[in-house]
Amino acid sequence: MLVAEAVGRALAATGVEHFFGVVGSGNFHLTNALVAAGARFVAARHEGGAAVMADAYARTSGKLGVLTLHQGPGVTNALTGIAEAAKSRTPMVVLAADTGAAGARSNFRLDQAALAAGIGAVHERAATPASAVSDVLRAVRRARTSRRTVLVSLPLDVQAAVFSGDLAVPSSPAAVQMPDLAALAALASLLASARRPVFIAGRGARGAAAAISALADRCGALLATSAVARGLFNGSPWYLDVAGGFASPAAAARIAEADAVVAWGCSLNMWTTRHGALLGPDAAVAQVDVDPDALHTGLGVLGDAAATATAVLDLVAPSQGYRTAPLPSVRWRDVPFDDLSGDGRIDPRALSIALDDLLPAERTVSVDSGNFMGYPSMYLAVPDEAGFCFTQAFQSIGLGLATAIGAAVARPDRLPVAALGDGGFLMGIAELETVVRLGLPMVIVVYDDAAYGAEVHHFAGQDLSTVTFPDTDLAAIARGYGCAGVVVRTPADLGAVRDWLGGPRDRPLLIDAKVSAARGSWWLEEAFRGH
Template structure:
């Protein structure tokens, strides 16, 4: 079938089952957007290319499918870079298509030319620069295969405008062969027998579940294994939701702002079964002092992560779902007295460090999040921006199901939350999505309120406004002699009023007594809403491990 390169892209997206494409048109992608005009899937216009990438990212995280976004050449493509890096750090499958100047103009500093292929290389799983229409079908097929297989990640396809206009025969391949990359590489399960023996022998085991466990299949077997083995489960920030946090075996999140019981358990454990996590510094604290009494079984789909940050006594390259299912089926049912004693120690830690009580000065941020949890169904999605509110949510919003807590972990991208919530809203069309934000993050991509309003999305934004860049302000208070450099600046406008002018129904809450009724009204509204909660500037996130410290030594309201 003869068609233009642009039509080939649209046809390839259709064949891949793409539901939504997020993006903004520009000179170097006019042919592509013209082809997308007739596509059977929906093209979502955002107001910034970074937001388009974050929206595709949010869609991918919650759906498990490949997210797709499009940007023009030059500044359009460079605006995508933060979104690429964000998805790469959190292993999110994206295909990002950028326009490029004509092939004959590449390297001449043509108008809106940027070497996005070269710029993107450290930030993606793979990049393609398509120099002829003959290369285009296989490059597109390869992009979807690479993005979605083994450890997922973003793939860039840079397509010059003359390739989009060129006419050729479209033959979309069923598969593509890659030198050095096997999408179906067999997993190494031999070590799982040893893992079972170590787990059965252990007296103080802990499962550390990362983002690799955060899908329905892996989560199912994680729950089964934990209950069969009587083993407590801590999660990383990216693993939150993989194990129901109301379960007695749940320890909550571990790390810099982890729960006392999670950090204590990892510090005192004799065996850590780590699955689908890369042991980031925010999880481990001082790596030299991490889990000093424990042997480590590290299971991950990416062999490059095994032993990279924490030495593994038993490294196993395997997908989380297969590993957890195999471990469950191979484990015996015998419960040891030592294991019961271990669980009793953990319960003691929970009692010793209860959640902080509600403050009655302004709006208590922890109470706002607890009220949200009560009002939201267990399948409803909470998307966060980045900052103090994100860590309060990680501590106080109990995630009950996989892929329902959506946040930027590895890159910590302020401005991620609102566009990501747009992606989640499209993935679950008609169902409400709640976005928790701080005032600092809100102003990063606030133009996307117009996108929410234009599509009448049921995106409900709750802004914890402490009139500061709260996380940096907290560090300045605790570690920089209260020198609040550029963090406590009065705002020139009301966030609620800004939202109202952009098509949102909005409220301002100034005290705890008004939280429940206002949030309930906002969440029940069928269109976009925003609730601005006025939080005292001095509020801090605890527990907190000081930078570079041991996770067992944390600041808490009683010992800060």
């Protein structure tokens, strides 16, 4: 058997069930070997989309993301998606074909190690035919145990060589990182002194909700999450929803009044803290994380979120804490607003509330970047943390549709909802064919202001001709791909959405929502402060 076939078999033996990519000559045999070994291949129309699909699949399923690429332009086409995954510490393995020893003058030649380093990914190389399988399995272990995105270079001559090594796949259970006793005591002391504690959980706390909730019950802490962990504490009457720029006024006020804030697997970046303004000047701050580089504010506790919360539970006496009265509504949809619908445009808040009422509760919401993104992120409810996929670590627009595809593959039991701006939709439109080909019953909502809305509002009063565009019938374009399509200008136009939901859902639905551009979203001014 050839090395390419051996690598495919070994990867399947580690539990790889789905993988994504675009096939060229350099990854043809490897892709077919993985398929033959039982993994399902999801073919994208662009490598950038494939990378985002693998990332979103990993986030939503909790499993390893796997991406396969042709050498040269196949790799460079995928870089934005790989950078997003690396910045998010998504456990993902990128199987990148590479020029072999005789490829010094190949058009496809790249310094893949330098590319990986430049975007924050880890690099590995299948060095020889004898070591190739173990090299790839090392990458898998590192991706899973260290939560890293690993790019593996697979030279063509190594892939084509005869494999004579061992195909045994060793088990590699992830070790739980326990904090030291001094750090646990310090965290317990901080909580014992707190009268208004707030816990903010990030993506690193997925899987730790029960342990963190138990500790919050013990010390009377209110619960919040970063945007990427939205839904983690659904069902708790003490859940404030998202902290940071997306926080509702009621939630932001309570976080700002906290005298102790503990971040669990959350980097407390400028978005989650509103550039620090959301944390009171006298608040004690602690961070719990397995990544030492993430510990930058206050008391740093290096350890697993669930293990740390469980250990501290026995060190803290019961307290009412911040739970002195029931919380008011923290939902954005309950905040009064002046409806700006009119002149053939619908207010994005009115649109989002109407969609929230129409769409089934069992949904997976995936959101692209742009001026619009706060509306679907905060006005559309999600069932749990797996029901919200937010690929925003790199702040690229154009990733939303591919995100929704990866999330839909991970959770076929839920209605996939892609929320996009018109600019991001048109950047990623190639993957609309993928949605149709896969038969996904996806609802694609385009918040269409015929512009790059963030720039329109940020540079208001200046020449905006470079960021505004003619109105386009995106629903008609979608119908050309095989979708159902509807243009929405008023709430009454959403009747077509209700009809689609009540029907067989045998094709995706694209909603071209002509939204009002009369004002920028509430988070926009703060967002541009970070540029």
